Amino acid sequence: MTNAQVVSPAEWLVARKDLLAKETAAAEAREAVNAARRALPKVEIAKDYRFEGPDGKAGLVDLFDGHPQLIVYHFMFDPSWNEGCKHCSFLVDNIGHLAHLRARNTSFAIVSRAPLAKIEPFKARMGWSFPWYSSFGGDFNYDFHTTLDEAIAPVEYNFKDKATLLADGEIWFTQGEQGGISVFFREDDTVFHTYSAYAEGTELLHGTLNYLDLTPLGRQDGPGSPWLRHHDKYRG
16 A cells, blocks of 8 residues: 555646756766766777677677677576576666667677577576576676686675675675676777676666556565566466
8 A cells, every 4th residue: 555645636736837947957867877877988808709699609899799899797697506596687688679770770689608509498488588698607697797616706896895895784796696787889890898797786777667657555675675586487
């Protein structure tokens, strides 16, 4: 049940116009952030990252599929797991038809550390058709801070080192698989890294949560999202 006050239509309109002013201010602030994101400098990728996809071996430039822009979602799928992360699955369920991105010169791909032999059955089970590549045995996940193992590389997540993460009480972000998104730009065969986001920084990609934010009950969420399931595991 919602505890919202019951009012007349005229009173509701006053409250709604007050909220509209706040929504307008938030939209203007968001566009300022978007402009700052577009203005970020870029870093040339010098390492020859290799992936395995349904069509065989691929380099990072191949993931662009001929487009100048590439968005990669780092999907949490450890090689020892038999299914991908439910939180990453929730995010991927919210991706729209890729034709709209391609129409704006942008490619999209998912990358996980699990081998393709585990990715493909899970992808089929979930009914997804998105390009999904394995980085198994490579440095890609470690270099972009979505697999954390200090025996291989210093721990860094969401632009915080291990000491800062521990001081902030974010112990769960200091080891293992983590989610994130990275953006790349291509000039011929030269690839540049332009943007990455982690944790709450990927929230704008969760369309379902944005829809729920429009409702009186909101997200109906709690710590760790205990309600969340792979979409084929809900009852009813």
